[in-house]
Amino acid sequence: MTVHGSCLCSDVAWEADGPLEFMHHCHCGRCRKLHGTAFTTDLMCQAKDARVVRGSEQIERFESSPGSLRKFCRRCGSPVTDAAPAYQDFTFMPAGPLDDDPAIRPVGHIFVGSKAPWYDIPDALPRFAAFPPGVDAAVLPDLAPPVPSAGAVRGSCACGGVAFVVEGAPLRCQHCHCTRCRKARGAGHASNLFTTFDGVRIVRGEELITFYKLPEARFFANVFCRRCGSKLPRFDRDRNIAVVPMGALDDDPGVRPQRHIFVGSKAPWFDIADDLPQHDAGPPPAA
Ligand SMILES: [Zn+2]
Ligand SMILES: [Zn+2]
Ligand SMILES: [Zn+2]
Numbered sequence: 001m002t003v004h005g006s007c008l009c010s011d012v013a014w015e016a017d018g019p020l021e022f023m024h025h026c027h028c029g030r031c032r033k034l035h036g037t038a039f040t041t042d043l044m045c046q047a048k049d050a051r052v053v054r055g056s057e058q059i060e061r062f063e064s065s066p067g068s069l070r071k072f073c074r075r076c077g078s079p080v081t082d083a084a085p086a087y088q089d090f091t092f093m094p095a096g097p098l099d100d101d102p103a104i105r106p107v108g109h110i111f112v113g114s115k116a117p118w119y120d121i122p123d124a125l126p127r128f129a130a131f132p133p134g135v136d137a138a139v140l141p142d143l144a145p146p147v148p149s150a151g152a153v154r155g156s157c158a159c160g161g162v163a164f165v166v167e168g169a170p171l172r173c174q175h176c177h178c179t180r181c182r183k184a185r186g187a188g189h190a191s192n193l194f195t196t197f198d199g200v201r202i203v204r205g206e207e208l209i210t211f212y213k214l215p216e217a218r219f220f221a222n223v224f225c226r227r228c229g230s231k232l233p234r235f236d237r238d239r240n241i242a243v244v245p246m247g248a249l250d251d252d253p254g255v256r257p258q259r260h261i262f263v264g265s266k267a268p269w270f271d272i273a274d275d276l277p278q279h280d281a282g283p284p285p286a287a
Pocket of ligand 2: 027028029
């Protein structure tokens with residue numbers, strides 16, 4: 001079986017035709033920022049069995065820790081793979097942008113010692129504080145917030161170039177399983193906090209912020225740091241909202257995700273294990 005993956009703008013595409021292994025959820029602070037989510041889901045295969053089929057020149061790389069390169073599409077910001085060996089002979093790929101069912105399922109959670117305070121793991125899969133047993137790699141401390149606390153909830157990207165504060169009251173908070181979010185975040189689903197347009201203030205790195213607007217979408221855009229690929233708040237003046245990827249947060253916002261939306265588009269490999277309300281498509285009319 002050949003499994004295909006592609007980014008949101010479809011400039012970058014890859015495939016793998018060997019055995020896929022060790023699909024896992026990672027809760028480390030770097031993954032949370034790079035993907036803008038509570039955790040990312042990655043899988044491994046032998047690098048010789050994977051290849052980039054399109055757009056290798058569009059792949060940007062960010063060294064999130066010594067020797068660990070994170071890859072994303074320069075145009076749309078989706079996490080991607082370059083099919084290069086990253087651990088022994090294995091390469092990693094994000095599960096969110098896969099176009100096929102990889103036919104394997106997550107086997108556990110890693111780096112739960114760095115988990116987001118606003119996310120409780122609802123399933124019964126094995127959990128490891130950092131790497132799983134048998135992996136010989138250094139465990140780095142979590143990233144420190146790049147700006148001092150002044151009371152407001154802080155957020156930042158993984159390279160520390162962009163920082164923001166959330167000063168507005170949260171309007172809602174939800175997990176989105178739509179295909180766009182899965183590709184844009186490179187994860188099983190997005191987790192977003194909504195506040196008013198002026199409720200988020202960029203405190204540094206405005207010049208590093210870029211975005212990709214999907215041509216056919218009314219609103220959807222992926223906002224990211226051009227240097228590290230971390231997902232950042234999106235501002236919508238017309239609808240008076242700012243959408244904050246919760247993985248970018250450095251502080252506990254005090255609110256928790258309230259529901260799942262676009263469950264009809266959910267990844268086949270992801271099971272919703274909590275009992276939050278689920279909506280097949282968009283959110284219900286504001287209640
Ligand atoms: Zn792209
Ligand atoms: Zn991680
Ligand atoms: Zn950055």
